[in-house]
Amino acid sequence: MRFSIIVSEVIAFLSVAVFAAPNEITPRENPVAIPAKLIPESIVNATALGVDVWGPVPDDATKGNGFYTATPGTLGWAWIRAQQDLGSYEDLLESRGLLPSAAVEKRQTTSITVNAYSGDWCTGSAWHFTNPAYNVRVLPSENSFWYSFGFSYRTLRANENVQLRRGPYNGDRCQTWHGTINGPTQAGICWQIASTTCFEMKQT
Numbered sequence: 001m002r003f004s005i006i007v008s009e010v011i012a013f014l015s016v017a018v019f020a021a022p023n024e025i026t027p028r029e030n031p032v033a034i035p036a037k038l039i040p041e042s043i044v045n046a047t048a049l050g051v052d053v054w055g056p057v058p059d060d061a062t063k064g065n066g067f068y069t070a071t072p073g074t075l076g077w078a079w080i081r082a083q084q085d086l087g088s089y090e091d092l093l094e095s096r097g098l099l100p101s102a103a104v105e106k107r108q109t110t111s112i113t114v115n116a117y118s119g120d121w122c123t124g125s126a127w128h129f130t131n132p133a134y135n136v137r138v139l140p141s142e143n144s145f146w147y148s149f150g151f152s153y154r155t156l157r158a159n160e161n162v163q164l165r166r167g168p169y170n171g172d173r174c175q176t177w178h179g180t181i182n183g184p185t186q187a188g189i190c191w192q193i194a195s196t197t198c199f200e201m202k203q204t
């Protein structure tokens with residue numbers, strides 16, 4: 001009798017330990033533990049700050065016309081950077097039957113978004129443009145320069161491209177074309193680009 005109680009306590013302890021293992025994410029709405037090695041670093045980082053990557057953009061991000069912007073070290077920045085890896089992460093979880101359906105239902109983005117960064121390799125201040133329309137030149141209201149780009153939720157399709165443009169400070173920020181990112185793009189890429197102040201998404 002006494003032995004069997006001890007055994008069941010040991011089993012209870014072990015199962016708690018499995019679910020409470022550090023570096024695992026347990027989405028609040030779904031008690032499925034996702035192995036830490038599957039989680040992209042940007043999502044680990046955001047979650048460590050208490051950011052729900054499937055939830056709305058944190059309050060400390062600044063809202064602009066069709067975009068959010070955030071500086072490094074803020075919750076908003078962690079959220080924006082994590083969005084970039086969310087689509088491929090969801091695909092991976094889905095392929096293993098681990099995708100929490102409640103999370104996907106509240107996901108903020110349903111189509112492509114463009115993340116632009118003031119630093120190389122998706123660092124520095126971040127701008128998150130939601131579902132940019134085709135053939136519209138997009139530039140934030142402020143005088144910002146971008147040196148890297150990433151795509152959120154989905155990648156560029158084969159018939160899509162992003163035209164990179166730039167122009168002078170306090171002038172026409174879309175003045176000259178200097179490069180194109182052509183679809184189809186792979187997930188998880190951070191594009192290193194020459195100084196860019198404006199972009200335009202196109203469909204061919």
Ligand SMILES: *[C@@H]1O[C@H](CO)[C@@H](O)[C@H](O)[C@H]1NC(C)=O
Nearest residue numbers: 040041042043044045081122
């Ligand atoms: C995650 O956080 C670490 C530590 O601050 C940092 O070095 C790393 O660049 C971050 N990863 C991403 C993808 O932002």
